[in-house]
Amino acid sequence: MVLSGALCFRMKDAALKVLYLRDNQLLAGGLHEGVAIKGEEISVVPNRSLDARLSPVMLGVQGGSQCLSCGQGQEPALSLEPVNIMDLYRSAEESKGFTFYRRSTGLTSSFESAAFPGWFLSTEPTADQPLRLARLPAPAGWDAPITDFYFQQCD
Numbered sequence: 001m002v003l004s005g006a007l008c009f010r011m012k013d014a015a016l017k018v019l020y021l022r023d024n025q026l027l028a029g030g031l032h033e034g035v036a037i038k039g040e041e042i043s044v045v046p047n048r049s050l051d052a053r054l055s056p057v058m059l060g061v062q063g064g065s066q067c068l069s070c071g072q073g074q075e076p077a078l079s080l081e082p083v084n085i086m087d088l089y090r091s092a093e094e095s096k097g098f099t100f101y102r103r104s105t106g107l108t109s110s111f112e113s114a115a116f117p118g119w120f121l122s123t124e125p126t127a128d129q130p131l132r133l134a135r136l137p138a139p140a141g142w143d144a145p146i147t148d149f150y151f152q153q154c155d
Contacts, residue, residue, distance in 0.1 A: 007153065010042065011042055042061060070115045070116055076119045083098070
């Protein structure tokens, strides 16, 4: 099946903080100036050049005009890049730097970087902190990164 456009999802971490965009950065929180945040619409497409059994997905914001990237260097560096998600989808290139393997774990999912195995999308336990990459296994405790997300299709 070939998509004509990206699918729309909303993400909350396991602590129920929603992802939202501020100053070209994805943050995780719940309230902003006393008002509940609805959360950013996340554009999602599969990466057709990688093994579909691993559920490779690319994630974008602002209608898919910017995509989450793990970078191209030796160390992962999560950022939003001005790349159209549908251009990545149609491309024959691997685009591993923009790809995450989605792993469902019951009600939640985790997202492992295809370019940097062992690194997962994560949030901090405290609100209004940037979405980042965390190496697993991470030490357990109250300040451990949250790597499980509720991943729900938009209404």
